Amino acid sequence: MKRTGLLALSLVLMIILLCSCSSSAGVTSGSKEDGVFYIDTEGRHTEMPKSLPYSLKYNGKEITLDAVDVYEVRSSDYTHTLYVVSTINAANLSDEEFHWLVAEDLETSAYITCEANEYDFRGAYLLGKLQDADSKQITVVYISSPSDHCRYSFADSEVSFSVKCTQEETFEKESKEGKAYKLHNINELTYRFTAPSDIPDAETIPDPLYSTIVKWLNKK
Numbered sequence: 001m002k003r004t005g006l007l008a009l010s011l012v013l014m015i016i017l018l019c020s021c022s023s024s025a026g027v028t029s030g031s032k033e034d035g036v037f038y039i040d041t042e043g044r045h046t047e048m049p050k051s052l053p054y055s056l057k058y059n060g061k062e063i064t065l066d067a068v069d070v071y072e073v074r075s076s077d078y079t080h081t082l083y084v085v086s087t088i089n090a091a092n093l094s095d096e097e098f099h100w101l102v103a104e105d106l107e108t109s110a111y112i113t114c115e116a117n118e119y120d121f122r123g124a125y126l127l128g129k130l131q132d133a134d135s136k137q138i139t140v141v142y143i144s145s146p147s148d149h150c151r152y153s154f155a156d157s158e159v160s161f162s163v164k165c166t167q168e169e170t171f172e173k174e175s176k177e178g179k180a181y182k183l184h185n186i187n188e189l190t191y192r193f194t195a196p197s198d199i200p201d202a203e204t205i206p207d208p209l210y211s212t213i214v215k216w217l218n219k220k
Contacts, residue, residue: 063090067087080151083143083202085141095133106164110123159195
């Protein structure tokens with residue numbers, strides 16, 4: 001069995017196990033009224049929507065993952081690069097809240113699975129991030145590894161994109177020595193989707209974002 005097949009089987013088995021046990025070893029899982037699957041562990045709440053936009057709680061307010069789009073470049077040496085472009089809307093936040101979200105509390109990640117290019121849930125490379133303090137919109141761009149020379153298109157690849165927000169609210173833990181300490185709660189959103197068979201060319205990314213991406217690439 002291919003590695004991607006093993007990964008998919010492992011994920012299915014994990015979800016079946018979690019769904020069959022509503023609460024086990026500190027893990028609680030299930031489906032919300034809208035059908036979105038969730039997992040709760042100590043201090044962490046994760047939701048896995050099947051479509052976007054989708055909102056995530058942040059200190060009593062909401063931020064929204066509006067979109068995750070993919071683009072591809074086929075270079076003159078016939079290698080392929082996948083671009084993962086996400087848009088996060090934080091318009092509900094005050095200026096101060098937006099500052100701390102961007103400065104400390106927001107983390108994102110992207111993973112790519114592409115059997116043709118031997119990507120087995122491989123972490124994507126963070127190319128750059130833009131934030132607009134006026135609109136409170138955050139754009140995050142990932143690409144497949146810049147050190148790889150991928151021969152094949154990333155069409156029909158599996159992409160997983162996560163947004164993680166550290167909350168002001170804390171919970172208490174105890175060290176091996178019996179000393180109490182506090183950790184911040186975390187809310188997380190993970191969106192998984194399949195790239196289209198005909199991925200748009202990266203040159204179709206709207207300006208001014210496309211021009212900014214070109215500048216980021218020139219600095220690499």
